[in-house]
Amino acid sequence: MADLKHTTKTYTLASGDKIPAIGLGTWQSPKNETAKAVKHALSVGYRYIDTAYAYGNESEVGEGIRASGVPREQIWVTTKLDNPWHKRVAEGIDASLKNLGLDYVDLYLMHWPSSTRPDDLKKHYDDWNFIDTWREMQKLLGTGKVRNIGVSNFGITNLEKLLNDPSCKVKPAVNQIELHPNNPSPKLVAYCKEKGIHVTGYSCLGSTNSPLYKDQTLLSIAQNKGKTPQQVLLLWGIQNGWDVIPKSVTPERIESNFALDGWELTEEEMNKLNNLPDRFKVCGDDWLPVKVFFGDDE
Numbered sequence: 546m547a548d549l550k551h552t553t554k555t556y557t558l559a560s561g562d563k564i565p566a567i568g569l570g571t572w573q574s575p576k577n578e579t580a581k582a583v584k585h586a587l588s589v590g591y592r593y594i595d596t597a598y599a600y601g602n603e604s605e606v607g608e609g610i611r612a613s614g615v616p617r618e619q620i621w622v623t624t625k626l627d628n629p630w631h632k633r634v635a636e637g638i639d640a641s642l643k644n645l646g647l648d649y650v651d652l653y654l655m656h657w658p659s660s661t662r663p664d665d666l667k668k669h670y671d672d673w674n675f676i677d678t679w680r681e682m683q684k685l686l687g688t689g690k691v692r693n694i695g696v697s698n699f700g701i702t703n704l705e706k707l708l709n710d711p712s713c714k715v716k717p718a719v720n721q722i723e724l725h726p727n728n729p730s731p732k733l734v735a736y737c738k739e740k741g742i743h744v745t746g747y748s749c750l751g752s753t754n755s756p757l758y759k760d761q762t763l764l765s766i767a768q769n770k771g772k773t774p775q776q777v778l779l780l781w782g783i784q785n786g787w788d789v790i791p792k793s794v795t796p797e798r799i800e801s802n803f804a805l806d807g808w809e810l811t812e813e814e815m816n817k818l819n820n821l822p823d824r825f826k827v828c829g830d831d832w833l834p835v836k837v838f839f840g841d842d843e
């Protein structure tokens with residue numbers, strides 16, 4: 546069992562770059578706690594940080610990276626283009642790099658398939674959509690500012706639109722989507738796999754005040770294995786083939802979420818978690834000016 550090294554496991558993207566199986570999430574990490582959390586995560590072995598312009602803490606993520614002393618090239622950094630920046634992709638990456646204090650990011654994601662008007666966040670542009678945004682994002686690949694480009698919150702409907710458009714010359718390297726046993730999205734995950742798009746699972750613990758921690762199937766698996774429910778949820782994602790990005794600003798949780806080596810879930814345990822009866826989604830689309838989800842996985 547000692548060879549089961551999940552924390553150094555990577556998934557190879559279409560570019561050949563290797564994204565680690567576990568990273569630190571930073572959505573809702575308060576500005577004054579983010580640098581410390583990032584530094585702590587890197588000091589205990591994490592080599593991957595997920596942030597976004599919209600989280601308002603890219604500067605603090607950069608601060609934590611520098612304070613850690615870990616060489617930049619050993620760390621995978623993902624950030625995201627904010628919705629009101631869809632017509633300003635070149636400016637968007639520059640703003641994020643300036644905040645982060647970095648020369649490049651490993652992965653730049655379109656945060657949502659919504660080209661929101663900056664002058665009125667309740668409105669979508671009439672003359673621009675995510676296909677136009679992707680056309681601009683593809684141009685970033687030649688600038689050295691991004692090593693890979695991808696999308697987030699794309700269901701099958703929008704991925705089909707994007708991949709079938711003649712302007713799409715580079716497939717998204719990654720689709721970052723909500724994934725936990727109450728939102729397992731098997732059809733979307735299979736679709737991404739078939740298209741050669743790697744998947745990152747967000748809200749992998751069920752997010753803030755996760756209802757999953759009351760799930761008896763999860764609790765009994767965790768108890769039988771002598772692991773925390775969070776560790777079981779993370780390994781469930783990694784064993785299913787996607788990387789996981791649990792968020793925490795609590796040092797002990799940052800450490801325990803990374804204690805994933807030397808054990809694994811059996812096929813039976815995986816099957817049980819893949820088939821929990823309850824369903825819930827943390828991130829809906831009602832706050833956006835356009836619908837982006839069209840039913841389960843769509």
Ligand SMILES: NC(=O)c1ccc[n+]([C@@H]2O[C@H](COP(=O)([O-])OP(=O)(O)OC[C@H]3O[C@@H](n4cnc5c(N)ncnc54)[C@H](OP(=O)(O)O)[C@@H]3O)[C@@H](O)[C@H]2O)c1
Pocket residue numbers: 569570571572573595596656697698721722746747748749750751752753754773775790791792793794795798799801802827828
């Ligand atoms: N692309 C997108 O649209 C999108 C959307 C949502 C999330 N994300 C990314 O995915 C990351 C993870 O998702 P998330 O932040 O929604 O939720 P999450 O990682 O599923 O859960 C975070 C919550 O769990 C708590 N927690 C963490 N480890 C724990 C442990 N071992 N025991 C008990 N509680 C624990 C955290 O509390 P403390 O921090 O107080 O410890 C926090 O309240 C985000 O931070 C972000 O980077 C992306």
